[in-house]
Every structure is written in structure tokens, then in C-alpha cells.
Amino acid sequence: MEMAHHCLMLLAGIFFLALQLVLAEECAKYKVTNCEECIKSGPGCAWCKKQNFTKAGEPDSVRCDTVAKLSERGCTSTDVINPPSIAILKENKPLGKSDTTVTQLQPQHVVVDLRPEQPKTIKVDFKLAEGYPIDLYYLMDLSFSMKDDLNNLRKLGTQILDELNRITKSARIGFGAFVDKTVLPFVNTHPEKLKNPCPDTNSPCQSPFGYRHVLSLTDEGKLFKAKVTTEEISGNLDAPEGGLDAMMQAAVCGDKIGWRNVTRLLLLATDDGFHFAGDGKLAAILTPNDGECHLTNNEYTKSTEFDYPSVAQLAQKLEENNIQPIFAVTKKMVPTYQALSKLIPKSAVGELSDDSSNVVQLIKEAYNNLRSQVILEHKNLPNDITITYDSDCGDNQKKSQREPKGRCDNVQIDQQISFNVTITATRCFDNPQTVEIRPLGFTESLKVTVSTRCKCECDEPGRKDDCGGNGNIVCGICSCKKGFLGKNCECRAEEKTTQDLESACRRDNSSAICSNAGECICGTCSCHGSDIQGKQIYGTYCECDNMNCELNNGRLCGGNGKCDCGTCKCNEEYEGSACQCKKSIKSCLNSRNNVCSGRGTCVCDICQCTNGYQPPFCETCPGCAVPxxxxxxxxxxxxxxxxxxxxxxxxxxxxxxxxxxxxxxxxxxxxxxxxxxxxxxxxxxxxxxxxxxxxxxxxKDRECPQPPNIVAIVGGTIAGVALIGLLLLILWKVVTEIYDRREYHRFEKEKQKAKWDTANPLFKSATTVVVNPHFSSE
Missing domain, CATH: 4.10.1240 (Hormone receptor fold)
Known part of the structure; x- marks a missing residue:
């Protein structure tokens, strides 16, 4: 699988190189009017500054082409402007040791002048020197589970520094410690636990803290031992520790740590995992880590204000400060930190014994592994520049090509390796750009100053008759004085500009002047003449020619006509778009001997119908409406x-x-x-x-409506009105009868309910009786 991958990468590199070669031999020019525009068009473009190089009617754009094509047209090498990409060594100290310095990277400063899209390759050599100075900062986890490790570190004392001095003559060591953020749920915030967080209250134990810088880098082993001896163990609640917080501060607080411009090693010793960005939310710490130094009196004062850093953020800061981390962790944590190491370039993981007794051997092995790995990379790369690396690591290692970084493994002391660094500018830019190329983890670097070659250097002797005396020759073409225009400065500008004159030579507001087939002279197109193939260009805007027509049997207009501005003009006896057939209407006559029923044209004895009518005779129109x-x-x-x-x-x-x-x-x-x-x-x-x-x-017969019957209509109307009146009368009578019956029924019902007395309670008998004497009973 690995071999297949390398083969695929090799094929890709060969294809890319071949593509570059092809592009370098071509010149895709668009709207080129001068030398500078030409060389900006592509790496394969060159400009001919030879005077009178263009023929009558030819534009100046023919001066821009490949070197081979310009040579075919008679442009000599002395007249060709084709600036190449160049590299100049500004500082190139040899590899090896001197009295005061050690040089492992060569060269040290290069100035590169690039033609756009034309790459330039620089050879960079690297030779690993023995005894290169080392700074080691020992960053230790002081949570309670590391109690035995701290005791052993006290015993080791100067042994670590002594071992470093066997590797190099100039070694220094420093010390820092960390626990975790002093807030819940990371640390128990009970007042008693803040004083003594350890389970064993009788043993000495210091209050928890985030990160503390204990000892700046020093070459005094006894001082290191004394500082470590004064440190006491501490404690926290959860398993993960604040190691990334401590590493971030150790990386960015270089002036307080005391880092020199030498090999910088940061050793993290722990027996547990680590908190990272986002975990601070558990303690309501929402502000992201700012990646800045916040050490006051050697204490990390923003531990409870800023979240933990992310792995990517930490990796960036370590790389910026040229620090190589070594993770010395116990066996159970090795897989976790190996995964972390894959995300941090130039880092190593070593298995720490339970009591850290093997830390000296671990440091030595990790350092040798880091030292033998050389990764060449760049910094501060502008958007307009691309860089790739070809690595040559010796006979025993495979070469890699077109990689974003150079890399060699298992590099031995005094072994020289090399990298071909290819730099390409994608476009022209005004001010020089600076790029730093350096081997990761080493202090030396290559400074590359990049500028672009986008101007033509033409030095031609001038004559009085050049440009009609109204301008000067610049790279073979006229640069007119104010008030004059044209190829030979023959046009007086008056109130018009070059753009005004050119617009008169553009067809239908096209961007092409004279259809790119002629020259605009004082607002009129002068078309190119005929070439060796007999092609003629003509028309108001040079839009026509006598060659761009349809072919038949491999011949223009079938050999039976002439091409006129894209259309075949056939001879008398021929017809068709390519004059491919003789004139005939035999198959186009309908039953009435009319050609295509008068609704089409007969071309090559076939009806070409119009307005939706259908062949063969244009008699039917399926989609047409009947009027x-x-x-x-x-x-x-x-x-x-x-x-x-x-x-x-x-x-x-x-x-x-x-x-x-x-x-x-x-x-x-x-x-x-x-x-x-x-x-x-x-x-x-x-x-x-x-x-x-x-x-x-x-x-013959129409369908007409019958006239209306007036008598029937009037009689029917009267009868209808009478009938409606009768029905209304009957209805009124029925309703009235029903109402009367209901009222009578109610009266009878009330009558039955009444209790009447037989004597009239208001009646009284007379008290005086008067007899009428005239009254007779008879």
C-alpha cells in the first residue's frame, strides 16, 4: 500500500512537471499591447523589440509569442525580451563549526526575482551538528498521585543536567509546576481543602494552583535540585490536569522562562490526561484562551478567567516559539499522548515509570528521536507565493517531491541532507515579500526575499524619424507624445482619446478591437492581409474572412462555391449550406406541381418547410389553428x-x-x-x-332560432299572475282559519276553568215597597 502511494505521488509529480513544461512552451496572450503586458501573460511569453517587426495591418500583439515562434518570424535572440526567474545568494556561510558558531543550514539569505508562474528552485543543505546547545524546561504535575515522582526528582538532582552536558557542552535546565484551575469541579474549594487538598492531612501538602514558574533556565544543577526540594505535592478533584494551560504559559513567556536561541525542549511529566478548550465551561469559564503571557510573580494569574487552550492553538504557539515538547507519561497514558503528539509537530512521547526513576534515560531517547527528525517548513507565506519541497535524505531513503514540507527521518550526526525548494509567484506585486524557511525545532533559518520581474528592460537608440517625430520607441513600439495617437503616432488626438478611437473599431460593443484580426488606425480598422494559406480578412470590423465556412468532403463549400464571411456562395448549379448538392425540385413537387406547396424552399431536393408545416411537401401543419x-x-x-x-x-x-x-x-x-x-x-x-x-x-341549411310566441307569453304571464294570487288568497284563508280556531279553543278552555256563583253578590232587596194605585192585577 505504501509503495502504491509513493508510485502515485511520483506519477503526480511527473505529470505536474510535464504540465509546467507544456505551459512554458505556450503563450496565451489576451489584449496584449506592450512588453510588460506580454511577460505578465504567462511564463512562455516573450516580446520582440525589433523595429519594423510587424507587417502592415498587424497589431503589436504579434510581438508577444513563444521564443520559437518569434524566431520563426525573424526576431533574433538579441531582440527577444524574455526575463527569467533568478536567485541571488546574499548570505551563504558553509556548514560546520567555527570558533563561536555552529552552522547547520545553508544558505542563510537568498534574494529571488520571479517571473509570474515561472518557478525558481533553491537548493538548501542541512547538516546535523554534534553538541548543539540545549534548553530543557521541566514542567511537572504536582497532583497527589505524583508524590513518588517528586521525591525521585529530588534525588536525581543534578543527574539530568549532567546527562545533557554529555550531549552538548552548553545545556541549561529550568523547572515549573502545575495542578489545575482552583475552581469547582476541578479543585475542592472548601477552605480547609484549599489549605491542604491532600488525602493525608498529616503529610506536607501545598495549596492547589494553576501553573507556577519555579526556576528560570540555568546551568547550575545544584540550584535546580534546591528548587525542586522546596516544592511540595498538592491535589485536585478530577483526573485530567491543567497541563495545556502550563505549557501555553511556558511557551509564550519566553523572557521569564529564559529561552535562548538554541534547541528548546519542554518536558511535561504527568500520570494523567489533560483538560482542553471547552472544559472551562464546567466552571462557567467562557472566555477563550488568548495565547498571551499572564505570569505575575511567577504565578499564572488568569487561570480562573481564561479557558484551557485548544490543541491547535498550543501547537501553533509551540511552533512559533520553536519549542519541541516531550511528553513523559505513565504507561496507561501513553496512547492518549501519542494521539496528542500526532497533532503537534516535532513532539515525542516517552513511557515514564510509576516513580519517574527513568526520566533521565527517557529525556535522552526523546531528544535523540527529535534531533534525528528534520522537517523543513516556511513561515509568513504571502498569498501570491507558493512553495513546495523535494527532499533528498540520502541513498537509504526515498525521495519525496512536490510536498508542502520537506522531511527526513533518522538523520545522523554530520550527515548532510538537501532539499530543493521551489518558489513560484502567482502574480506580480509591487513590494518585495519576505519568507522564512527553517528546520522545525532548530534555531537557524533561511531568509528568502521575493520580488517579481514584471517590467521590460529595453535599451534602444532613438532616431529623429522614429514615430513620425511624435514619439519615442519603447521596446520596439511607439510611445507617443501628448496630443498624438496611433501605431506610429500618426493620429492627432484633438479632443478624442485612444479609448474613443478604439471604440469605433469594436463591433457591437465587443471587447475585441477589429475582431482581433486587424489594427485600429485612427478609428478605422485596417485588416490583416492574406497569409500563405490564402486567407483573406475583410469587413468594417475585420469580422469576415474567406476560410471560415462549412466543409463538404474535406473541401471548403464542397469545392462548388466561394466562402464569403462565414456563408457559402454556391455556383449557379449547386446549393446547400456547403454547396454539397446540385439544384433540383423533382422531389419537392406536390400533386398540384407546386414546390413545397408554396410554404417552404427546396434545398438539395428536400422541402425545408416554414411556420410549422411538415415535410415532405409542407401540406400539413399539426399545430396550426383553422381560421x-x-x-x-x-x-x-x-x-x-x-x-x-x-x-x-x-x-x-x-x-x-x-x-x-x-x-x-x-x-x-x-x-x-x-x-x-x-x-x-x-x-x-x-x-x-x-x-x-x-x-x-x-x-346549405343554417341553424336559426325560432321567433318568440307573444300570445303564449302574455297569456301565460296573466295566468301565472292569477294563479299566484289565488294561491296567496287560499294561503291567507287557511292561516286565518287556523288562527281563529286556536283562539276559540283557548277561550273554551278558559271558560271551563272559571267558577261562577248562582247569586249576584251585588244585588240587594228593596227596603220600601210602593204600590201603584192605578195598577190592577187584571
Missing amino acids: CAKYALCIECEHFKNEKNTEKCKTVNCTGFTANIVESLGKDKMCKEKDSVNCFMSFTLKENDGFDSYSATVL
Whole structure:
């Protein structure tokens, strides 16, 4: 699988190189008017500054082409402007040791002048020197589980520094410690636990803290031992520790740590995992880590204000400060930190014994592994520059090509390796750009100053008659004085500008001047003449030629006509878009001997119909509507005359229209239209040859509505009104009867309920009786 991958990468590199070679041999030029525009067009473009190089009517853009094509046209090498990309060594100290310095990287400063899209390769050599100075900062986890490790570190004392001094003559060591953020849930915030967080209250234990810088880098082993001896163990709640917080501060607080410009090693010793960005939310710490130094009196004062750093953020800061981390962790944590190491370049992981007794050997092995790995990379790369690396690591290692970084493994002391660094500018830029290339983890670097070659250096002797005395020759073309325009400064500008004159040479507001086939001279196109193939260019905007026409049997216009501005003009006896057939109408005649029924043209003995009509004779039109309403008045005026349509019939034009009266009609394409007296006329239409010519077949009888029966309508109306009145009367009577009956029934019911007395309670007998003497009982 690995071999297949390398083969694929090799093929890709070969393809990329071949593509560059092809592009370098081509010149894609667009709207080129001078030398600078030419060399900006691509790495394969060159400019001919030879005077009188262009022919009559040719634009100056023909001066821009590949060197080979310019040479074919008679441009000598001394007249060709083709600036290449160049590299100049500004500082190139040899590899090896001197009295005061050690040089491992060569060269040290290069100035590169690049042609856009034309790469330049620099060879960079590296030789690993023995005894290169080392700074080691020992960063230790002081949580309670590391108690035995701290005791052993006290015993080791100067042994670590002594071992470093066996590797190099200049070694220094420093010390720092960390626990975790002093807030819940990371640390127990009970006042008693803040004083003594350890489970064993009788043993000495210091209060928890985030990160503390204990000892700056020093070459005094005894001082290191004394500082470590004064440190006490501490404690926290959860398993992960604040190691990334401590590493970030150790990396960015270089002036307080005391880092020199030498090999910088940061040793992290722990027996547990680590908190990273986002974990601070558990303690309501939401502000992201700012990657800045916050050490006050050697204490990390922003531990409870800033979140933990992310792995990517930490990796960036370590790389910026040229620090190589070594993770010395216990066996159970090795897989975790190996995964972390993959995300941090130039880092190593070593298995720490439970009591850290093997830390000296671990440091030595990790340092050797880091030292033998050389990674060449760049910093501060501008957007307009690309860099790739080809690595040559010796006979025993495979070469890599076109990689974003250079890399060699297992590099031995005094072994020289090399890298081909290819730099490409994608476009022109005004000010020089600086790029730093360095081997990761080493202090030396290569400074590359990049500028672009986008100007032509032309030095031609001037003559009085150059440019008609109205300008100067610059790279073979006229640079006109103010007030003059044109190729030879022959046009007076007056109130017009070059843009005004050029716009008159553009067809339909196109961007192309004279269709890119001529030269605009004082607002008029002067087309290129004929070439060796006989191609002629003509037209107001040089838009026409005599070669761009359809071929037949490999011949222009079939050899039976001439090409005129993209269209074949056929000889008398030929026709077709490419004059491919002889004239004939035999197969285009319909049954009435009309060509294509008058609704098309016969080309190559085949009807080409118009307006939706169908071959073979253009007789039918499936999608065409039958114009029934259009001819209804003609039929009415011709066959169904009456007083109401007399005036209309005087103005209607029915020329060429015929109609026949029949007793019955078929159902195909039946038309049914109203006439002036609201009668329906039924007829069919048949289209004659040509357009808008029909003949009709009309049904003799129309469908007319019957006149209304006045007597029946009036009688019916009166009868209806009488009937409605009678019904209303009957209805009123029924309702009244029902109402009366209900009232009577209610009266009878009330009567039955009443209790009447037989004597009248208001009646009283008379108290005086008077007898009428005249009254006789007889």
C-alpha cells in the first residue's frame, strides 16, 4: 500500500512537471499591447523589440509569442525580451563549526526575482551538528498521585543536567509546576481543602494552583535540585490536569522562562490526561484562551478567567516559539499522548515509570528521536507565493517531491541532507515579500526575499524619424507624445482619446478591437492581409474572412462555391449550406406541381418547410389553428345575404376565397360560426397552396332560432299572475282559519276553568215597597 502511494505521488509529480513544461512552451496572450503586458501573460511569453517587426495591418500583439515562434518570424535572440526567474545568494556561510558558531543550514539569505508562474528552485543543505546547545524546561504535575515522582526528582538532582552536558557542552535546565484551575469541579474549594487538598492531612501538602514558574533556565544543577526540594505535592478533584494551560504559559513567556536561541525542549511529566478548550465551561469559564503571557510573580494569574487552550492553538504557539515538547507519561497514558503528539509537530512521547526513576534515560531517547527528525517548513507565506519541497535524505531513503514540507527521518550526526525548494509567484506585486524557511525545532533559518520581474528592460537608440517625430520607441513600439495617437503616432488626438478611437473599431460593443484580426488606425480598422494559406480578412470590423465556412468532403463549400464571411456562395448549379448538392425540385413537387406547396424552399431536393408545416411537401401543419372566424363573413356575404349584413359585406375582402354549398358535411375540421342574424353556419376549410388561401365547403341549411310566441307569453304571464294570487288568497284563508280556531279553543278552555256563583253578590232587596194605585192585577 505504501509503495502504491509513493508510485502515485511520483506519477503526480511527473505529470505536474510535464504540465509546467507544456505551459512554458505556450503563450496565451489576451489584449496584449506592450512588453510588460506580454511577460505578465504567462511564463512562455516573450516580446520582440525589433523595429519594423510587424507587417502592415498587424497589431503589436504579434510581438508577444513563444521564443520559437518569434524566431520563426525573424526576431533574433538579441531582440527577444524574455526575463527569467533568478536567485541571488546574499548570505551563504558553509556548514560546520567555527570558533563561536555552529552552522547547520545553508544558505542563510537568498534574494529571488520571479517571473509570474515561472518557478525558481533553491537548493538548501542541512547538516546535523554534534553538541548543539540545549534548553530543557521541566514542567511537572504536582497532583497527589505524583508524590513518588517528586521525591525521585529530588534525588536525581543534578543527574539530568549532567546527562545533557554529555550531549552538548552548553545545556541549561529550568523547572515549573502545575495542578489545575482552583475552581469547582476541578479543585475542592472548601477552605480547609484549599489549605491542604491532600488525602493525608498529616503529610506536607501545598495549596492547589494553576501553573507556577519555579526556576528560570540555568546551568547550575545544584540550584535546580534546591528548587525542586522546596516544592511540595498538592491535589485536585478530577483526573485530567491543567497541563495545556502550563505549557501555553511556558511557551509564550519566553523572557521569564529564559529561552535562548538554541534547541528548546519542554518536558511535561504527568500520570494523567489533560483538560482542553471547552472544559472551562464546567466552571462557567467562557472566555477563550488568548495565547498571551499572564505570569505575575511567577504565578499564572488568569487561570480562573481564561479557558484551557485548544490543541491547535498550543501547537501553533509551540511552533512559533520553536519549542519541541516531550511528553513523559505513565504507561496507561501513553496512547492518549501519542494521539496528542500526532497533532503537534516535532513532539515525542516517552513511557515514564510509576516513580519517574527513568526520566533521565527517557529525556535522552526523546531528544535523540527529535534531533534525528528534520522537517523543513516556511513561515509568513504571502498569498501570491507558493512553495513546495523535494527532499533528498540520502541513498537509504526515498525521495519525496512536490510536498508542502520537506522531511527526513533518522538523520545522523554530520550527515548532510538537501532539499530543493521551489518558489513560484502567482502574480506580480509591487513590494518585495519576505519568507522564512527553517528546520522545525532548530534555531537557524533561511531568509528568502521575493520580488517579481514584471517590467521590460529595453535599451534602444532613438532616431529623429522614429514615430513620425511624435514619439519615442519603447521596446520596439511607439510611445507617443501628448496630443498624438496611433501605431506610429500618426493620429492627432484633438479632443478624442485612444479609448474613443478604439471604440469605433469594436463591433457591437465587443471587447475585441477589429475582431482581433486587424489594427485600429485612427478609428478605422485596417485588416490583416492574406497569409500563405490564402486567407483573406475583410469587413468594417475585420469580422469576415474567406476560410471560415462549412466543409463538404474535406473541401471548403464542397469545392462548388466561394466562402464569403462565414456563408457559402454556391455556383449557379449547386446549393446547400456547403454547396454539397446540385439544384433540383423533382422531389419537392406536390400533386398540384407546386414546390413545397408554396410554404417552404427546396434545398438539395428536400422541402425545408416554414411556420410549422411538415415535410415532405409542407401540406400539413399539426399545430396550426383553422381560421374559422376569419372567413365566416365571406361565407355569409356570398351565400346568406340579408339586410343586416349589407354594410359589412361592402368592406370585406374575400379575394382568392371560394366556397361551395352542399347538403351535408363530414365531421373533420368542422367550423361553426354565427352570422348577423344569430344563425349558425356550418362549413369546412381546406388550405390551398401558399399562405392564407382557403376554399370552403358550406352546409346549405343554417341553424336559426325560432321567433318568440307573444300570445303564449302574455297569456301565460296573466295566468301565472292569477294563479299566484289565488294561491296567496287560499294561503291567507287557511292561516286565518287556523288562527281563529286556536283562539276559540283557548277561550273554551278558559271558560271551563272559571267558577261562577248562582247569586249576584251585588244585588240587594228593596227596603220600601210602593204600590201603584192605578195598577190592577187584571
